[in-house]
Amino acid sequence: MGVVVQKFGGTSLADPERIREVADHVARTMKRGEQVVVVVSAMGKETDELLHLASQVSKTRPGREMDMLITAGERKSTALLCMALHDLGVPADSFTGSQAGFLTDTTHMNAKILEVRADRIRDAVAAGRVPVVGGAQGVSTDHDVTFLGRGGSDTTAVALAERLGGVCELYTDVSGVFTTDPRVVSVARRINRISFDEMLEMCAAGCPKPAMRAVEFARTHGVRLHVRSAFTWEPGTWITEEEPDMEDAIVSGVVGDDSEAKITITNVPDQPGVAAKVFRALASAGVNVDMIVQNVSEQGETDISFTLPADELSTVLPLTEQVANEIGADSVTPDPSIAKVSLVGAGMKTNPGVAATVFETLAANDINIEMISTSAIRISVVVAGDQCDRAVSVLHSAFGLDVA
Amino acid sequence: MGVVVQKFGGTSLADPERIREVADHVARTMKRGEQVVVVVSAMGKETDELLHLASQVSKTRPGREMDMLITAGERKSTALLCMALHDLGVPADSFTGSQAGFLTDTTHMNAKILEVRADRIRDAVAAGRVPVVGGAQGVSTDHDVTFLGRGGSDTTAVALAERLGGVCELYTDVSGVFTTDPRVVSVARRINRISFDEMLEMCAAGCPKPAMRAVEFARTHGVRLHVRSAFTWEPGTWITEEEPDMEDAIVSGVVGDDSEAKITITNVPDQPGVAAKVFRALASAGVNVDMIVQNVSEQGETDISFTLPADELSTVLPLTEQVANEIGADSVTPDPSIAKVSLVGAGMKTNPGVAATVFETLAANDINIEMISTSAIRISVVVAGDQCDRAVSVLHSAFGLDVA
Numbered sequence: 001m002g003v004v005v006q007k008f009g010g011t012s013l014a015d016p017e018r019i020r021e022v023a024d025h026v027a028r029t030m031k032r033g034e035q036v037v038v039v040v041s042a043m044g045k046e047t048d049e050l051l052h053l054a055s056q057v058s059k060t061r062p063g064r065e066m067d068m069l070i071t072a073g074e075r076k077s078t079a080l081l082c083m084a085l086h087d088l089g090v091p092a093d094s095f096t097g098s099q100a101g102f103l104t105d106t107t108h109m110n111a112k113i114l115e116v117r118a119d120r121i122r123d124a125v126a127a128g129r130v131p132v133v134g135g136a137q138g139v140s141t142d143h144d145v146t147f148l149g150r151g152g153s154d155t156t157a158v159a160l161a162e163r164l165g166g167v168c169e170l171y172t173d174v175s176g177v178f179t180t181d182p183r184v185v186s187v188a189r190r191i192n193r194i195s196f197d198e199m200l201e202m203c204a205a206g207c208p209k210p211a212m213r214a215v216e217f218a219r220t221h222g223v224r225l226h227v228r229s230a231f232t233w234e235p236g237t238w239i240t241e242e243e244p245d246m247e248d249a250i251v252s253g254v255v256g257d258d259s260e261a262k263i264t265i266t267n268v269p270d271q272p273g274v275a276a277k278v279f280r281a282l283a284s285a286g287v288n289v290d291m292i293v294q295n296v297s298e299q300g301e302t303d304i305s306f307t308l309p310a311d312e313l314s315t316v317l318p319l320t321e322q323v324a325n326e327i328g329a330d331s332v333t334p335d336p337s338i339a340k341v342s343l344v345g346a347g348m349k350t351n352p353g354v355a356a357t358v359f360e361t362l363a364a365n366d367i368n369i370e371m372i373s374t375s376a377i378r379i380s381v382v383v384a385g386d387q388c389d390r391a392v393s394v395l396h397s398a399f400g401l402d403v404a
Numbered sequence: 405m406g407v408v409v410q411k412f413g414g415t416s417l418a419d420p421e422r423i424r425e426v427a428d429h430v431a432r433t434m435k436r437g438e439q440v441v442v443v444v445s446a447m448g449k450e451t452d453e454l455l456h457l458a459s460q461v462s463k464t465r466p467g468r469e470m471d472m473l474i475t476a477g478e479r480k481s482t483a484l485l486c487m488a489l490h491d492l493g494v495p496a497d498s499f500t501g502s503q504a505g506f507l508t509d510t511t512h513m514n515a516k517i518l519e520v521r522a523d524r525i526r527d528a529v530a531a532g533r534v535p536v537v538g539g540a541q542g543v544s545t546d547h548d549v550t551f552l553g554r555g556g557s558d559t560t561a562v563a564l565a566e567r568l569g570g571v572c573e574l575y576t577d578v579s580g581v582f583t584t585d586p587r588v589v590s591v592a593r594r595i596n597r598i599s600f601d602e603m604l605e606m607c608a609a610g611c612p613k614p615a616m617r618a619v620e621f622a623r624t625h626g627v628r629l630h631v632r633s634a635f636t637w638e639p640g641t642w643i644t645e646e647e648p649d650m651e652d653a654i655v656s657g658v659v660g661d662d663s664e665a666k667i668t669i670t671n672v673p674d675q676p677g678v679a680a681k682v683f684r685a686l687a688s689a690g691v692n693v694d695m696i697v698q699n700v701s702e703q704g705e706t707d708i709s710f711t712l713p714a715d716e717l718s719t720v721l722p723l724t725e726q727v728a729n730e731i732g733a734d735s736v737t738p739d740p741s742i743a744k745v746s747l748v749g750a751g752m753k754t755n756p757g758v759a760a761t762v763f764e765t766l767a768a769n770d771i772n773i774e775m776i777s778t779s780a781i782r783i784s785v786v787v788a789g790d791q792c793d794r795a796v797s798v799l800h801s802a803f804g805l806d807v808a
Contacts (some may be wrong), residue, residue: 016460056420058487068498069483074475079473081464
């Protein structure tokens with residue numbers, strides 16, 4: 001009999017009624033004869049509230065103490081869900097990350113799992129009980145409480161599924177992974193199956209769920225993921241190894257991301273090692289550079305553009321100006337209002353015309369392309385920020401993704 | 405160099421500003437060269453809020469899960485206080501009850517401490533750091549999270565002071581133990597020193613702070629307690645072994661408690677074993693009987709009255725009626741509105757006139773006495789509920805306790 005790890009996010013557990021509904025679903029799954037292990041996030045917006053509380057108390061906010069604080073949220077939801085399960089006659093036990101055997105490194109706020117010693121979880125399952133594990137937490141090699149970071153509950157769930165040899169269901173407030181954001185394009189379709197590689201490209205392109213780190217972990221260890229709704233309970237999107245029937249779709253999804261900004265360095269002397277100098281300096285400062293484009297050289301000079309998270313623009317700009325000065329470039333131009341629009345699809349590998357269709361479609365709709373970047377299964381273009389939604393919409397339509 | 409364990413209650417940590425003020429005080433204590441260990445309760449009313457949340461989610465509320473839930477409160481306050489201390493340049497580390505070495509039995513909601521393995525706390529102190537320990541919590545011999553019960557943070561603090569060989573300061577929202585409730589009698593005086601025995605009698609008589617269990621623990625292990633204010637920071641009340649100069653005061657304090665009710669069983673056949681039958685039945689049902697008075701027998705019949713917590717009256721009354729029926733008593737009369745007024749003082753032992761003065765004082769003020777109960781250092785009388793405050797006031801004055 002297989003184990004199913006069911007992970008519930010904050011919205012799924014936002015209030016007492018929701019907690020009881022989740023308990024109902026777990027109980028129904030048990031009744032079908034499946035062995036369930038549950039992973040929970042903190043209730044609703046609790047993690048944000050704890051972060052706000054910390055900012056009211058302290059300026060320094062040391063990582064060790066932030067982790068102790070934040071993990072209190074999941075602790076509450078594990079206990080409450082267990083109580084609701086008891087009410088339904090389902091024996092259930094809460095476990096902190098430490099009790100569940102999550103041993104991590106000592107990197108607070110963003111700890112990495114070193115090992116999962118899941119003996120207590122395995123024993124509980126063998127005894128016919130439902131273990132409810134606090135997500136995104138563990139205990140470090142220094143015996144301190146650690147937090148795996150935002151979205152870390154997905155990772156907890158995947159790691160447990162790997163240990164216990166089961167599948168992993170990620171319950172959320174949407175009913176799966178969509179061909180694009182249904183709030184932007186009302187005719188977006190839910191994807192029934194998608195490969196790990198495509199899902200990773202979509203995460204990298206800005207698709208907010210599931211957490212990229214959990215998808216990577218699942219791909220490495222071959223854990224089948226099922227992203228589905230904790231509100232309608234209908235089947236959602238399976239994320240699995242690439243299968244033959246997946247090759248039908250050329251493009252699986254379109255992702256718009258308007259959270260980035262662009263910086264352009266103009267009239268850079270075109271000498272070997274200049275680009276390296278710029279990006280080594282940015283990397284040393286911990287800047288998260290995404291796309292990089294360097295123009296063709298004209299008269300020994302070139303332009304270099306790159307994108308970065310918009311909220312890092314104000315700190316990165318002076319740093320870039322300093323480097324530009326050192327390498328003898330003319331000027332640095334920031335653009336805080338851009339959007340990255342990405343098409344992802346395993347079928348692109350064998351369909352060379354996709355890029356051309358993208359460019360034609362955008363041109364026909366008077367949307368100017370500022371940067372282009374591609375991988376084997378992804379094409380990303382940067383457009384003006386206020387054209388993001390329209391670009392997503394026309395591309396979604398052009399590649400036949402709209403609901404019939 | 406001695407260790408001082410400073411315990412802060414919920415009101416002392418109610419909001420970010422209060423947490424910073426407590427951090428200031430801890431930092432000042434460190435600057436004086438003392439080694440500080442801190443114990444914290446949950447912020448403000450958080451424990452009550454968690455209990456309310458549990459009651460919204462579940463009817464069964466198993467103890468193991470309640471303990472996991474409630475202890476999240478102290479976890480938050482430990483982390484937040486540590487952050488505030490870091491801001492002041494004071495190195496501090498939070499510890500859960502488990503991390504602090506509190507090993508308990510498996511009685512959830514009201515666990516007993518079996519052992520305190522304070523190695524991590526001792527190491528932190530030796531390293532010049534301030535350990536901040538979550539109060540009222542531990543880990544059971546089954547490796548589960550346990551809660552020591554309401555007021556358990558006082559016990560945590562006393563137990564740590566015993567282990568580390570230090571004194572224990574209990575910071576609260578009043579500036580010490582008073583001769584009576586200053587909200588009732590405005591001329592109440594703060595007691596500078598009181599013996600463990602007197603303090604225990606005052607706790608038993610209804611004095612809400614400090615927690616009786618912590619005072620018992622402190623008496624057994626000879627830990628000096630200092631109850632004081634986290635708002636004015638002035639010196640408060642020392643609770644210590646009885647000292648020669650304490651014998652001056654005949655009466656140390658007057659405690660009024662209107663949270664009790666009375667039940668009278670009338671015309672009970674006066675045979676051996678009848679009282680035993682009544683109170684064995686109540687004890688088996690877990691009823692917390694306080695005072696018991698049996699009148700002199702008249703014509704082979706007697707009346708038995710006892711007091712109990714008022715909120716247990718509705719469940720105890722039918723049980724009492726059943727027992728009364730079995731033993732052939734006439735009737736059962738409940739009185740939900742009574743008050744117990746107690747005088748406590750080590751000097752009573754050698755001053756036989758105290759009881760007489762109590763009765764005379766109440767008579768002179770037209771306050772009728774319904775029941776009387778005494779110990780070596782305490783006299784308690786039951787009066788009508790609406791006369792409680794006046795009885796406390798006139799006795800406080802009669803025994804010279806009013807501020808000069």
